[in-house]
Amino acid sequence: MPDRPQPRFPEPNTQKYWEAVKEGRLTYQQCADCNTVVFTPRILCTGCGSSNLAWKDSSGEGKVYTYTVVRQNRNPSFAPLGAYVLAWIDLDEGFRMLSNVVGVNDPTTDVKCDMRVKVEFEKQDSGEYPIPVFRPV
Ligand SMILES: [Zn+2]
Numbered sequence: 103m104p105d106r107p108q109p110r111f112p113e114p115n116t117q118k119y120w121e122a123v124k125e126g127r128l129t130y131q132q133c134a135d136c137n138t139v140v141f142t143p144r145i146l147c148t149g150c151g152s153s154n155l156a157w158k159d160s161s162g163e164g165k166v167y168t169y170t171v172v173r174q175n176r177n178p179s180f181a182p183l184g185a186y187v188l189a190w191i192d193l194d195e196g197f198r199m200l201s202n203v204v205g206v207n208d209p210t211t212d213v214k215c216d217m218r219v220k221v222e223f224e225k226q227d228s229g230e231y232p233i234p235v236f237r238p239v
Pocket of ligand 1: 133134135136137138147148149150151152
């Protein structure tokens with residue numbers, strides 16, 4: 103099992119997000135005043151500065167906006183992965199997040215822009231918070 107770095111708390115912007123991840127839910131925020139979709143989680147709307155942000159559950163479905171292949175990462179948390187895909191994912195609800203695309207035979211050739219993907223929650227060797235990653239559908 104992978105052993106990625108874990109979030110550290112208290113962290114007022116993202117703690118609620120990570121608690122949802124632990125329950126297998128991918129969440130984002132939407133402003134109740136101007137409807138701006140907000141991600142990463144924060145206290146104030148990026149559209150209008152309002153603090154009136156509602157938490158919503160994402161379907162976890164989206165597509166690859168763009169990506170790169172990391173062929174070697176010497177960080178002990180990533181070195182065992184070998185080559186892996188780091189990608190910006192456009193979720194269907196209108197937010198973009200940085201994650202990994204997993205579950206492909208060859209990460210150097212098998213991921214394409216606009217490929218449909220769905221979130222899954224990767225359990226970690228140590229630490230209680232899984233990491234949201236994406237798999238082609
Ligand atoms: Zn707003």
